[in-house]
Amino acid sequence: MMAGMNDTATTSFGFKDVPRTEKAGLVRGVFDRSARRYDIMNDMMSLGIHRVWKDMVITAANPRPGQTLVDVAGGTGDLARAFVDRAESVRKRRGGDPARAIVTDINEQMLVAGLKRGTDARLQWVTGDAECLPLPDGIADCITIAFGIRNVTNRDAALKDMLRVLKPGGRFLCLEFSRPTTRALEKIYDAWSFNVIPEIGALVAKDRDSYQYLVESIRRFPHQDAFADEMRDAGFARVSVTNYSGGIAALHSGWRI
Numbered sequence: 001m002m003a004g005m006n007d008t009a010t011t012s013f014g015f016k017d018v019p020r021t022e023k024a025g026l027v028r029g030v031f032d033r034s035a036r037r038y039d040i041m042n043d044m045m046s047l048g049i050h051r052v053w054k055d056m057v058i059t060a061a062n063p064r065p066g067q068t069l070v071d072v073a074g075g076t077g078d079l080a081r082a083f084v085d086r087a088e089s090v091r092k093r094r095g096g097d098p099a100r101a102i103v104t105d106i107n108e109q110m111l112v113a114g115l116k117r118g119t120d121a122r123l124q125w126v127t128g129d130a131e132c133l134p135l136p137d138g139i140a141d142c143i144t145i146a147f148g149i150r151n152v153t154n155r156d157a158a159l160k161d162m163l164r165v166l167k168p169g170g171r172f173l174c175l176e177f178s179r180p181t182t183r184a185l186e187k188i189y190d191a192w193s194f195n196v197i198p199e200i201g202a203l204v205a206k207d208r209d210s211y212q213y214l215v216e217s218i219r220r221f222p223h224q225d226a227f228a229d230e231m232r233d234a235g236f237a238r239v240s241v242t243n244y245s246g247g248i249a250a251l252h253s254g255w256r257i
Contacts, residue, residue: 020153053244054079054146057175057251060242063087065096067141070165072130072158073148074103076114077123083142084122102135104128130158138167146175150221159234166256172236176227177218178243178250185246193218224250 009020042050057079063069063086071080080101087099102124105111111125128134130145130152143162152158162172180186193215201211222230224241231239236254243250 049245053175053249057173058082058086060173061142063099065091065099067099068139069101070140070143071101071103072143072145073105075105075110076117077103079144079146080123098122102126104133131161133161133165135165137164140165140170141167142171144173149174149176150217155230156234159231163235163256168256170256172254174252175249179223179247181243181247189248227252
């Protein structure tokens with residue numbers, strides 16, 4: 001198995017190694033503190049580019065009437081809303097049943113923040129751990145996870161469980177911060193990440209430590225090819241990687257065959 005660190009007694013929490021049993025609670029604390037201003041902070045940290053990246057994920061998902069999306073670590077539900085809205089625009093032209101989306105997140109405060117943005121009969125909100133989703137086998141036409149996989153304690157378990165929830169022929173799309181493809185861009189990105197983002201967190205969210213963790217967790221996440229190997233090891237087929245913004249983020253795609 002390529003994942004390596006998934007079999008040890010410790011795991012990464014930013015630049016620190018912590019007991020595996022403690023990571024979920026530590027991550028939950030980060031998002032409890034940041035949930036209220038999460039969307040604002042994402043805009044400020046990425047200069048709004050994360051919205052473009054997510055739109056590209058939805059384009060890759062190609063939503064259709066009657067499909068079911070499971071958005072893992074879905075937080076405030078922006079991907080889920082975009083999925084059902086895109087499917088609805090197709091349904092108005094071609095007919096069919098409405099699409100639906102299940103938003104799952106281990107952090108209830110993130111789901112509450114999403115519900116405050118408005119309810120929608122096409123959306124279902126479920127508290128659940130990515131490593132053991134409280135969902136039946138084979139219900140999803142598509143599974144997405146955006147900027148959440150690096151916070152999972154056991155990525156191999158999470159990937160295998162998401163594969164379980166996919167229908168045969170279903171697609172998995174993982175958007176995550178990754179490695180810039182040039183040294184010059186990497187230097188600029190590091191300067192922004194380590195010098196600016198934690199200070200924005202301190203000023204806007206009154207929480208420097210959480211945003212310091214988020215920056216560090218990006219650096220501890222595997223590079224594009226290594227994570228693609230983890231997906232293959234978990235059982236995904238036709239794995240591919242698309243770099244966004246010079247590798248600052250990457251979309252990993254895989255299928256259940």
